[in-house]
Amino acid sequence: DPDRNRIWCSIFPPETPLDSNIDFAFMARQFHITGGNIKNIALGAAFLAAQNGNIINMSNIIRATKREYQKIGKLCTENEFADYIDLVK
Numbered sequence: 001d002p003d004r005n006r007i008w009c010s011i012f013p014p015e016t017p018l019d020s021n022i023d024f025a026f027m028a029r030q031f032h033i034t035g036g037n038i039k040n041i042a043l044g045a046a047f048l049a050a051q052n053g054n055i056i057n058m059s060n061i062i063r064a065t066k067r068e069y070q071k072i073g074k075l076c077t078e079n080e081f082a083d084y085i086d087l088v089k
Contacts, residue, residue: 004028007035011042012056017049019057030080031065033072041068062087 005028012018033041044064049056066076066088076088 001028001032004031004033004035004038007038011038012046016046017055019055022056022058022061026082027061027065030082033068037068037072040071041065044068058084059087 005025008024008028027038031037041061041064044067045056045060048060048063054060062081062084065081069076076085078085081088
């Protein structure tokens with residue numbers, strides 16, 4: 001979804017320390033969620049990274065997505081999480 005992809009690509013401020021391997025296209029394609037959910041995931045990922053003294057990476061984003069899914073009552077399926085499913089088990 002182009003709109004979700006645009007949101008993902010602009011959700012973090014430019015000065016945010018991000019891993020270069022974050023797959024925003026995957027996030028936009030796989031997770032049919034609102035901009036508000038994406039904002040919550042981005043914030044959650046930032047907190048997870050900060051707790052470990054790391055830059056934000058795909059693992060942080062996937063784990064934050066799991067938390068957001070739990071909050072909104074959605075299941076974490078292998079179909080959506082694909083290669084990252086082991087991070088949410």
